[in-house]
Amino acid sequence: MESIPKEMKALVLTAPGKFEVQTVPVHAPGPFEVLCRIGAVAICGSDPEIVRGGLPGYWPPAYPFIPGHEWAGQVVALGESSEHFLKIGDRVAGEAWKGCGHCASCIAGHYNRCLNYGKLETGIRHYGFQFRGAYAQYNIYSVKAVHRMQDQVSFREGSLVDTAGVGMHGMELTGITAGGTAVIIGPGPIGILAMRIAKLLGAARTIVVGRPPRLDLAGKLGADILVDIQKQDAVEGVRAANGGMGVDEVFECSGAEGTLNQAIRMVREGGRIGLLGVPHEKVMEKIPFKYICRNEIAVFGSKANPNVSDKVLALIASGQLVVKDLISHVFPLEEFGKALDTFVNRKDGAMKVVIEPNGRDGGGLFLS
Ligand SMILES: [Zn+2]
Ligand SMILES: [Zn+2]
Incomplete structure (x- = not known):
């Protein structure tokens, strides 16, 4: 088993419109959570709004905050009971939502409409919006919010599963x-x-x-x-x-x-x-x-993308759904500012702009 560092680099929002790459602690996964090393994370149309801080107290709920929600990576540590769902080394694509699991919407499978939005104490997570996100080398996720990827799907492709x-x-x-x-x-x-x-x-x-x-x-x-x-x-x-x-x-x-x-x-x-x-x-x-x-x-x-990630991954893996030709630019985490500017101002015909917080190979297996 690989050793997990105690600290990592992360893109931290410090105030409306202000951000920097900082060294921050790596958190330990709790019950039914896993720690993932982030291979690739795509900038979403909602990210510039979160960075701007146009929705104070909501997205993000407070400062400092780590955004980012369209990601793929690898499971590197398991929290209690997570071994029933995932194993270390699993390559996964993330989902931004994990509902409270107990309200009427969640019970009916509509966790994108969870009735407890914003109440973290009920268990709901909206990663990168209201809870720590993926513009970092590592992050913890509920086992419900990650989807195992087929070997032939790259981290970069996995970061487009959300879109x-x-x-x-x-x-x-x-x-x-x-x-x-x-x-x-x-x-x-x-x-x-x-x-x-x-x-x-x-x-x-x-x-x-x-x-x-x-x-x-x-x-x-x-x-x-x-x-x-x-x-x-x-x-x-x-x-x-x-x-x-x-x-x-x-x-x-x-x-x-x-x-x-x-x-x-x-x-x-x-x-x-x-x-x-x-x-x-x-x-x-x-x-x-x-x-x-x-x-x-x-x-x-239509709101977000509940219950479809495994279907999208299967279509990408089979070659029927091509996503990688939408990735126009890839940047390291240190160049987030340049990446955001490229995305927002559609520089050089920018479409999807992807960040690799752990370098070119995503810190693990990488198939381009
Ligand atoms: Zn998004
Ligand atoms: Zn709910």
Whole structure:
């Protein structure tokens, strides 16, 4: 068994908008927890908001705080009773959520809607948001929040399971019409992975709506039809591409104002809409109430990625779901500031920007 260091490097938020790499203690795993060495952690669209400190007392709950939640790594120590679930050396992909396990939502399997959010004493963990996260060399996790990875899945690929899972969960809510046409609004990382998952689940065609350069990238990465909103109206463009008809499903992956209204007018009678993007609190959409009723259009709000990580990992391992071509940049932990700037300002066509807190090989087995 390898020796676990007492201290590690971690990216620590010290005040709103302020962060530095510090040496901090490595914590011991408690019952039903494991200590993981972090191989790779991807920057999420929510991370800049957490770093900025725009939600004081909530994300993060207090300072100092270690963020980061889209990660993969290796189990290096077991807490009490964890041996029934995992073993040392297991390579795992993380999940940001672990519900309290006892409330009505958790009992029904909807731990992403745990009724005890924010009450750590009930057992809930939202790693990297309300509890210590993965921008560090090590972190402790509940056995519920890690998923064993197949040997052929790299840590870098594992760090994209969270993002792909957002697409998978949204599609489990809405369903996908086999042989149908699905629209993706917003060609960011969630949108592009959602586009690929829609195909895997049976969509015959995908139409991606957005603007260059990300729209062009969506074309290179597998979109069947592109609708450039700088050149045409989004709804007219989609309907024209679909023979004048509405499409089967629309997945909103941008959170931008006006897109829910567009999605409603893009779908066919009985069409379904999944809202995967995270809008700003202030976005208040004007929607055609009567049109929704008359056309029996269903709208599904979708939150995070519960119960899908193992499915996503199996699809990555089988080669059916490619995720690694979305990783545009990789940085060591010491260069977090540069990594965040690259991600936020989309420098050099940045899509997913990954941090490797333990170096190139993730401190263990690495298959690129
Ligand atoms: Zn995320
Ligand atoms: Zn709960």
